[in-house]
Each structure stands twice: as C-alpha cells, then as structure tokens.
Amino acid sequence: MNERIATQRDGLLAFSHHHLRRDVKWNLAQNFASRKLQPMERAAEGLANMLAAEKPAFLADERIAYIRTVKQIPDLYTEEEMTALRAKAYYHEKGVVFNFSPDFGSTIKAGLLARKQEIQARMKRATDDNDQEGQEFLASALCGINAVLDLADRYRQAAVAAGRDELAKLLARVPAYGASTFHEALQFLRILHYTLWCEGEYHVGIGRFDQYIYPYLKADLDAGRISKDEAYDLLAEFFLSFNRDSDLYVGVQQGDNGQTLMLGGCTRDGQDAYNLLTSMCLEVCCELKLIDPKINLRITPRTPLSVLELATQLTKQGLGFPQYSNDDVVIPALVKFGYELEDARDYSVAACWEFIIPGCGMDIPNIGAFSMPRMVDTVMRSSKAKTFDDFMADVRQQTRAEADKLEASLSNVDMLPGPFASVLCTGRIDTARDVSRGNKYNNFGVHGTGLATAADSLMAIKQLVFTQKRLTLTELAAAVDNNFNGQPELLAATRYDVPKMGNDNDEVDALGTALLDAFADAWAGRRNCRGGIWRAGTGSAMYYIWHANELPASPDGRLKGHPFPANYAPSLNVRVKGPMSVVKSFTKEHLQRVCNGGPLTLEIHDSAFREADGIRKVAQLVQFFAQQGGHQLQLNAVNRDRLKEAQKHPEAYRNLIVRVWGWSGYFIELDKEYQDHVIQRVEMSMGS
Amino acid sequence: MSRGLIFEVREFCLHDGPGIRTTVFFKGCPLRCPWCHNPEGLSFAPQLLIAPQSCVHCGACKRVCPRQPGEPCRACGACSKVCPQGCRRLCGVWREPAELAAELLRDRDFFLNNGGGISFSGGEPLAQAEFLLELCPLLKPVHLAMETSGYAPLATYQRVVEHIDLVFQDLKHADPTEHRRLTGVDNAPILRNLAWLKESGHAFIARIPLIPGVTDSEDNQRRCADLLSGPSGMLRVELLPYHLGAGSKYAMAGLKYQPGFDEHAAVQPRPDLFQDRGLKCVVM
Numbered sequence: 001m002n003e004r005i006a007t008q009r010d011g012l013l014a015f016s017h018h019h020l021r022r023d024v025k026w027n028l029a030q031n032f033a034s035r036k037l038q039p040m041e042r043a044a045e046g047l048a049n050m051l052a053a054e055k056p057a058f059l060a061d062e063r064i065a066y067i068r069t070v071k072q073i074p075d076l077y078t079e080e081e082m083t084a085l086r087a088k089a090y091y092h093e094k095g096v097v098f099n100f101s102p103d104f105g106s107t108i109k110a111g112l113l114a115r116k117q118e119i120q121a122r123m124k125r126a127t128d129d130n131d132q133e134g135q136e137f138l139a140s141a142l143c144g145i146n147a148v149l150d151l152a153d154r155y156r157q158a159a160v161a162a163g164r165d166e167l168a169k170l171l172a173r174v175p176a177y178g179a180s181t182f183h184e185a186l187q188f189l190r191i192l193h194y195t196l197w198c199e200g201e202y203h204v205g206i207g208r209f210d211q212y213i214y215p216y217l218k219a220d221l222d223a224g225r226i227s228k229d230e231a232y233d234l235l236a237e238f239f240l241s242f243n244r245d246s247d248l249y250v251g252v253q254q255g256d257n258g259q260t261l262m263l264g265g266c267t268r269d270g271q272d273a274y275n276l277l278t279s280m281c282l283e284v285c286c287e288l289k290l291i292d293p294k295i296n297l298r299i300t301p302r303t304p305l306s307v308l309e310l311a312t313q314l315t316k317q318g319l320g321f322p323q324y325s326n327d328d329v330v331i332p333a334l335v336k337f338g339y340e341l342e343d344a345r346d347y348s349v350a351a352c353w354e355f356i357i358p359g360c361g362m363d364i365p366n367i368g369a370f371s372m373p374r375m376v377d378t379v380m381r382s383s384k385a386k387t388f389d390d391f392m393a394d395v396r397q398q399t400r401a402e403a404d405k406l407e408a409s410l411s412n413v414d415m416l417p418g419p420f421a422s423v424l425c426t427g428r429i430d431t432a433r434d435v436s437r438g439n440k441y442n443n444f445g446v447h448g449t450g451l452a453t454a455a456d457s458l459m460a461i462k463q464l465v466f467t468q469k470r471l472t473l474t475e476l477a478a479a480v481d482n483n484f485n486g487q488p489e490l491l492a493a494t495r496y497d498v499p500k501m502g503n504d505n506d507e508v509d510a511l512g513t514a515l516l517d518a519f520a521d522a523w524a525g526r527r528n529c530r531g532g533i534w535r536a537g538t539g540s541a542m543y544y545i546w547h548a549n550e551l552p553a554s555p556d557g558r559l560k561g562h563p564f565p566a567n568y569a570p571s572l573n574v575r576v577k578g579p580m581s582v583v584k585s586f587t588k589e590h591l592q593r594v595c596n597g598g599p600l601t602l603e604i605h606d607s608a609f610r611e612a613d614g615i616r617k618v619a620q621l622v623q624f625f626a627q628q629g630g631h632q633l634q635l636n637a638v639n640r641d642r643l644k645e646a647q648k649h650p651e652a653y654r655n656l657i658v659r660v661w662g663w664s665g666y667f668i669e670l671d672k673e674y675q676d677h678v679i680q681r682v683e684m685s686m687g688s
Numbered sequence: 689m690s691r692g693l694i695f696e697v698r699e700f701c702l703h704d705g706p707g708i709r710t711t712v713f714f715k716g717c718p719l720r721c722p723w724c725h726n727p728e729g730l731s732f733a734p735q736l737l738i739a740p741q742s743c744v745h746c747g748a749c750k751r752v753c754p755r756q757p758g759e760p761c762r763a764c765g766a767c768s769k770v771c772p773q774g775c776r777r778l779c780g781v782w783r784e785p786a787e788l789a790a791e792l793l794r795d796r797d798f799f800l801n802n803g804g805g806i807s808f809s810g811g812e813p814l815a816q817a818e819f820l821l822e823l824c825p826l827l828k829p830v831h832l833a834m835e836t837s838g839y840a841p842l843a844t845y846q847r848v849v850e851h852i853d854l855v856f857q858d859l860k861h862a863d864p865t866e867h868r869r870l871t872g873v874d875n876a877p878i879l880r881n882l883a884w885l886k887e888s889g890h891a892f893i894a895r896i897p898l899i900p901g902v903t904d905s906e907d908n909q910r911r912c913a914d915l916l917s918g919p920s921g922m923l924r925v926e927l928l929p930y931h932l933g934a935g936s937k938y939a940m941a942g943l944k945y946q947p948g949f950d951e952h953a954a955v956q957p958r959p960d961l962f963q964d965r966g967l968k969c970v971v972m
C-alpha cells in the first residue's frame with residue numbers, strides 16, 4: 001500500500017469525510033401521493049431529486065470521484081401507500097429491485113449517451129405501437145440517465161474549478177462516453193454503483209469485476225499507458241470507495257450491504273477466466289483489510305494451489321472472505337435449474353451467496369426460508385409411524401406441505417420499478433419493460449435453515465425411539481417441551497450418544513441427504529408466480545437465529561434459546577474430529593439439487609495461518625473441499641480470545657471484522673446475540 | 689494381534705509433518721517432563737477426564753457410578769455417557785490395528801495426492817511398539833511421521849523407524865544428570881538411538897523444547913548442537929520456546945501442574961549455535 005492509499009484508508013476509518021454529509025428532510029412521498037404519481041414516475045423523479053440534491057465533493061488526493069453528501073435517500077411512497085400496496089401483493093423486503101447483479105460492463109463500454117440513443121430509438125417504436133407502459137418506462141429511464149449526466153457534469157465543473165485537472169478530464173469522458181482506459185472504467189463503475197444506491201436499490205452486487213474490467217487494464221498495460229504500480233494504486237482507491245458510504249446502507253445488521261464481487265471462474269464459452277486482475281484484486285484486498293467489497297472466488301478441483309494460497313492470504317486477514325464456489329458443482333446445478341449453459345458459466349452471487357446471473361437474472365433468491373428443525377418437530381408431534389422409514393415418509397410429506405404453504409403465501413409477488421437499474425440489465429431497453437417486471441430468469445430461492453440440527457434430531461429419533469425403543473415420540477416431545485428438565489441422562493444420550501453431522505458418519509449424513517432431497521423434491525416442478533421456478537438452498541441468512549427462537553429445545557439436545565448453526569455447518573455443540581470430516585459430512589449430499597446457495601462454514605484458528613506451511617495447508621483444505629464436490633465454502637480465521645476481549649472493550653476493537661452469515665461486518669457493531677453466536681462457532685474452531 | 693491405547697485421533701494437525709495430516713495420539717509415556725502439555729497422555733491406562741466448569745449438579749454421574757465408597761475410579765466411562773454437559777470424558781480407547789487403519793485410510797487418496805499423511809504422537813508411540821509395528825504396514829504407502837522422545841531399546845527404535853518416513857526426534861537435555869532429574873529417565877538410550885538415527889541417514893527433524901531456566905541455557909543448546917552435528921539425514925533443528933498454557937489440562941486429568949520453573953521468564957533461543965555447526969535451525 002503506498003502512502004496515498006494509506007492516508008486515504010486512515011481518513012476513511014477516521015470518518016474524516018463525514019463532515020461533507022448533510023441531512024435532508026425529504027417530503028417527496030407526500031408530494032407524489034398528492035399528485036397520484038405512478039410508480040414508474042416516482043422512481044424517475046426520486047432519482048432525479050436525489051442526484052440534484054447531491055453536491056460534488058472531493059477528497060484530497062482522490063483520483064476516483066463521487067461521494068455521498070446527502071445522508072437520506074427519499075422515500076417514494078407514504079407509509080399508508082406502502083401498506084395499501086402490501087395489502088394487494090407481496091413486496092419482498094423493501095419492495096424495490098435488490099439483491100441482484102447488473103451488467104455494468106456493457107454500459108461502461110458503450111457510454112450513457114449511446115444508451116440514451118438506444119432508448120430514444122426504442123421510444124419511437126413504443127410510440128408507433130402505442131405501447132403505454134413501454135413509453136413510461138423508457139421516459140423514466142431517459143430521465144434517470146439525464147440526471148446522472150447532469151450530476152457528472154456538475155462534478156466536472158467543480159473539478160475544473162478546484163483545479164483537479166485529472167478528474168475534470170476523466171469526467172469529461174465518462175459516464176457520457178464509453179470508457180477508454182482502466183482509470184475511466186473504474187470511475188464509470190463508481191458512478192453507476194453509486195447511482196443505484198441513490199435510486200433506492202440495495203444489495204447491488206458488483207458481479208464479475210475481473211472479467212468486464214480486465215480488457216481496459218490489459219489495453220493500458222499493452223499500450224504502456226499505465227504501470228502495474230499505478231494500476232494497483234487505482235484499484236486500491238476504487239476498493240476503498242466501497243467502504244466510504246456503506247454505513248448509509250444498513251441491512252439487517254450493519255455491514256450487510258451486499259457489495260459482493262466475484263472473481264475467477266470460466267468465460268461464457270468455458271475457458272479459464274482467471275487473469276491478472278483476479279490476482280490483483282486478491283492482493284489489494286489483502287492490503288486494505290476492509291469489509292468491502294466482499295470477495296468471492298470461483299474455483300474447481302483443478303485450480304492451481306498457488307491461486308488458493310493467494311486467496312488464503314486473504315482469509316488470513318480475518319475478513320471472512322474470500323468465499324469459494326465450485327464451478328464443477330454450481331454450473332451443472334444451474335443448468336439443471338434451467339439456466340442456459342452460457343449464462344450458468346457467467347454466474348456470480350447476490351448479496352450473500354445465492355447464485356445469480358449478472359444482467360439477465362431477476363431472481364428473488366432469498367424470498368423465503370424453511371426451518372428444517374421445525375419440520376422435524378412437527379412430525380415428531382404428529383406422526384403415528386411404527387418404523388423409522390414410515391417416520392421419514394411423514395417427514396417428506398410434511399416438507400411438501402410446508403412448501404405448499406410457502407408457495408400459497410407467495411402467489412402474488414410484485415416489485416417497485418427501477419428504471420435506471422433496468423438500463424444496466426440485459427435486454428430491458430429492447431423489450432421496453434422495467435426489470436421489476438422480470439427478466440430472463442425469474443426464479444425464487446428458498447433457504448433451508450438448520451440442516452444439521454434437523455439431521456441430528458432425526459438421528460436421535462431413529463436411534464432412541466425406533467432402534468433402542470428407549471422412549472416414544474410422545475415422550476420425546478414432552479422432554480423437548482420441558483427443555484429436558486429433570487432428564488439429564490436423556491439429554492446426555494441425545495447429545496453424545498447419537499452420531500452427529502460433521503464427523504463423516506454415514507448414517508447421520510444420510511439423514512442430512514434425505515432431508516435435502518425431500519426439500520429439493522418438494523420444490524421440483526413448481527412454477528412461481530413470476531414464471532420462474534423454485535430453487536432450494538442451504539443458506540440461512542439471519543433465520544438461523546429467528547427460526548431457532550421459534551422452537552423449543554430439539555431432539556438433538558439443543559436447548560431452548562440456543563441457535564442453529566449458520567448456513568451449512570455442524571451444530572454448535574458438536575465436537576468434530578477436524579475439518580476433513582466436516583467437509584466429508586457436508587459433501588455427501590446431492591448438492592446440485594439444492595444449489596440456491598449457502599456455504600459450508602469452517603472456522604480455522606488464526607494461529608494455523610502463522611505456522612510454517614500454514615497457508616499452504618489451509619489452501620489444500622480448500623482444494624480438498626472442491627475435490628469432494630462441495631458447492632460453496634466460507635473459511636474464517638478466528639480467535640476466541642480476541643472476540644471475548646472485543647466484547648468487553650469494544651472501543652479497542654473498532655476494526656475487528658468477522659463473518660456473520662453471508663457477509664462480514666465489524667464485530668462491535670453486531671447485536672450481542674450475533675456476537676455470541678460468532679464466539680460459539682469459534683470455540684469449535686479447528687487447527688489450533 | 690496387539691491392541692493400542694489411543695487417546696485421540698485429530699485431523700488437520702499442523703505441527704506434525706508435511707501437508708495435511710491426521711495425528712494419532714498414543715496414551716502412556718515413560719518420561720515425566722514437568723512442562724508436558726498433554727498430561728492425559730502420561731498414564732498407560734484409560735482414565736476419566738473431568739471438566740467441572742459447566743457442571744449443573746444434576747447428579748446423573750453419581751447415580752450411575754458403580755464404585756463402592758472409598759474405591760478409586762474404575763474408568764468404566766458410565767458417567768461420561770450420562771453427563772448432559774459433557775463434563776466427563778473417558779480418555780483412552782483400546783484400538784485394533786485394522787480398525788484404526790481403516791478409519792485413518794478414509795483420506796488415503798488425499799494424503800497420497802497432496803503430500804500429507806499420518807503422524808504418531810502422544811504420549812510416547814514407541815512405548816506401544818508392537819501395536820505400531822502392526823499398524824504401520826497397513827497404512828503404507830501413506831507418508832508416516834512420528835514424534836518421539838526416543839526413549840526405547842535400540843532394537844525397538846530401529847524396527848519402528850524402518851516404517852517411518854519422517855522422525856521428529858526430541859532432545860530435551862544433553863546432560864545425563866539433568867535429564868534424569870527433569871524427566872525421570874536416563875538419556876543414554878535416547879542418545880544411542882539418536883546416534884544410530886544419524887548414522888542410518890534416515891530423514892528426521894530434531895526438536896528441542898526451550899524451557900526457561902531449564903533447557904534454554906547456552907550450554908545446553910551448545911551441547912545439543914554438538915550432538916546433532918556431523919553427517920546425517922537431519923532436515924533441520926526446531927527450537928520450541930515454551931508457551932504459557934501448558935498447564936491448562938492438568939486439573940482435568942486430576943493432576944496438579946507444578947512446572948518448577950518460572951513460566952513467564954523469557955527464553956533464549958540460540959539458533960546461531962546450531963547454524964555455526966552447519967545445521968539448519970528454526971525457532972518455532
């Protein structure tokens with residue numbers, strides 16, 4: 001890290017740019033309501049107002065501009081209006097376009113003026129066809145582009161006035177014209193990403209950055225326009241910019257902002273896509289040690305160990321990424337879900353880990369979640385089964401019943417328009433339809449939370465009720481309701497005498513497989529209300545805490561109030577032999593059928609990374625994971641003592657970063673419940 | 689067929705040889721080094737470990753215990769099966785070679801393809817040499833490593849080392865009197881085995897624990913260096929400075945940690961003394 005970047009980084013961590021921000025009390029929603037504006041017009045006017053309120057500002061030494069100066073993004077609907085809308089249809093989360101990955105590359109290449117011409121040409125056709133909706137959409141898209149160009153021009157003038165010649169030159173080119181250099185491409189991308197936040201979209205993934213930006217870097221290097229050092233310098237500044245305004249975008253927890261970036265993998269025609277920019281990104285993140293952008297790396301069992309070692313250097317920083325995904329599993333899985341092979345090869349991730357296709361995907365990959373332990377709990381109470389096989393049949397039936405219920409509750413899903421976002425999505429101008437109306441892929445994803453808790457519970461039922469006949473289902477249910485009070489022997493048996501997922505035990509792992517198969521079967525063949533399919537997955541998001549709180553104790557010996565493991569991992573109270581067994585337990589399942597996304601999570605003690613060869617050994621573990629056929633992996637370098645200290649003295653640990661569920665955040669900013677969960681996970685860490 | 693008393697099989701051990709390895713811990717050791725951090729590996733019998741911190745006083749362990757009043761623990765493990773808090777664990781399980789080998793070989797291909805393997809540690813693996821001699825051939829061609837004090841009859845040492853690809857040979861103290869005082873045993877067999885090991889050309893790494901005020905004197909390090917110099921298959925010397933926390937498991941094993949040296953004192957690694965003699969030396 002050179003001095004310029006180090007200074008910028010320090011300034012960022014000291015919030016020295018916060019004085020540039022101001023509060024704006026918006027009353028657009030009331031205004032729009034009284035004018036009875038349609039959603040499309042609201043989106044356009046909202047963005048125009050927001051960008052008009054922004055004032056150009058520069059930081060010292062900055063070479064890539066744009067910084068948020070208005071703290072609040074305007075609401076476009078009054079609360080009553082939102083309630084009325086939600087009464088008519090299901091709006092997921094905030095109801096806007098979110099948790100997606102646009103096609104930034106095409107617009108960076110073409111420039112906004114070219115996109116404008118496209119829209120104008122299309123507008124003629126829409127007018128000729130008397131296509132009302134098309135005209136409205138295209139007009140809003142145009143309005144958005146004009147607002148972006150207007151702010152860019154004000155930025156350019158301010159740069160001229162401030163004597164910032166380099167920035168002035170840059171902004172004279174982009175975003176109006178297509179980028180012609182690496183520097184221009186980065187500035188362009190900064191503007192586009194910033195604009196989407198301003199339009200109200202959130203969890204906007206950066207997508208396959210090393211693919212769509214690399215051509216600019218290569219051209220600059222080939223032509224001798226830029227040195228490698230300068231390229232590193234610009235890249236570092238660009239990555240810093242993701243951390244500048246991110247505190248203004250709060251998800252469920254601070255840090256949950258969805259700024260994911262996908263590296264590596266293969267091209268649309270199946271060639272190895274790893275390039276110089278891929279490794280530069282890993283290296284720069286290693287130096288910056290910041291939570292954004294959140295790095296993902298696509299690998300295969302054939303990925304060279306040197307690449308994995310570089311990535312492991314990043315894991316060592318304790319940021320909780322890179323998160324790995326295995327192309328050999330994910331691509332065929334997406335093809336099975338119905339994605340075209342070329343699109344499947346182009347996959348990236350949404351805010352956390354759901355696999356989506358940049359540009360042409362408008363999936364809602366986190367639309368619902370399904371508590372596996374609750375299903376086992378329900379069947380334990382209702383089943384009249386005489387054999388365990390019959391019990392499993394009841395489990396399968398219950399899974400279908402739960403899917404029916406969820407499907408019925410999501411039979412009318414709508415989304416609020418995002419006309420500027422649509423400009424950045426494939427084919428929207430051509431069809432003259434906003435992306436909120438759908439795109440090429442409109443699939444829904446459902447998380448399956450608490451798999452290990454559910455499989456371990458099933459194993460307890462199988463062994464204690466059906467094999468050993470130690471007690472009946474009714475008695476087990478009563479013990480669970482009673483939180484095992486007064487039955488320490490039973491609790492001990494459920495906890496330590498019954499095999500658990502995570503120890504490569506085929507019997508209990510087979511139950512995990514059966515549960516996931518049932519989950520996949522329950523959704524197979526269903527169409528959703530937006531014309532897509534339903535994808536089952538192994539993620540949990542925040543549901544690992546929510547769903548656990550809905551349940552009493554569980555038959556695996558988890559007591560009331562204790563959480564499930566996050567995502568796809570062994571239960572928190574299970575003693576495992578080590579990471580190899582965990583990997584084996586969690587790769588026997590038919591993962592191609594439940595590939596909505598959701599990583600196996602492994603905590604490796606941070607001392608492992610300091611050993612001689614530690615980096616190589618952890619990298620080999622990643623390779624082992626890929627060879628075993630795992631789909632997605634999140635590796636954390638952790639140290640319990642530091643976390644405990646941080647809980648006690650948050651002031652001294654402002655920069656301590658941990659992985660939470662699909663994202664990393666500052667430990668001290670998490671609610672206590674989440675902090676405790678992370679600490680509990682860490683206590684099971686391996687390699688110490 | 690002989691059986692082996694094993695107290696743990698742990699994956700992904702990073703200190704015990706090249707690549708990703710699984711380590712088998714042998715229970716029982718003839719030495720009594722005061723700085724030992726694996727006290728549960730000392731005794732040659734299964735034993736009950738108790739971690740009382742999370743005990744909720746439910747009484748389940750007492751209800752199931754077959755002991756008569758005044759009788760010592762039988763290590764029957766009954767209480768460990770009923771304790772809901774996992775406070776009680778039976779340490780030491782008798783394993784048969786074939787069955788243990790089958791467990792270890794579940795990762796055979798990965799070990800073979802990635803330069804990893806299996807390591808033996810303890811306790812003292814050589815103290816259960818017959819078992820080890822039956823186990824090793826079953827594990828081949830996987831890379832095998834052994835961490836040992838070297839305290840065994842020469843013939844035993846030779847027969848076992850034949851099967852081992854990489855030996856981690858401890859060298860605690862060069863002085864016979866001091867060695868006896870510290871560990872309770874003579875170092876003559878160890879030095880004789882070391883001499884043979886060097887002569888045999890077998891690959892090994894020497895490990896010297898640096899215990900403050902005990903083994904870290906310049907004199908001891910120089911004498912160890914002398915012992916290790918000369919032609920051999922030694923890859924390097926590893927100096928292992930004492931780490932606080934060695935005593936953390938004693939209470940669990942019903943023992944008291946009495947190091948008899950100042951745990952907080954700084955150690956004085958002298959890699960130069962080894963390097964001067966042309967030996968590769970790292971401080972861990």
Ligand code: SF4
Nearest residue numbers: 753761762764765767
């Ligand atoms: S192992 Fe437990 S149950 Fe058995 S004798 Fe010892 S204390 Fe009693």
Ligand code: SF4
Nearest residue numbers: 743744746747749771
């Ligand atoms: S069974 Fe466990 S928790 Fe209960 S009294 Fe004994 S040690 Fe304590």
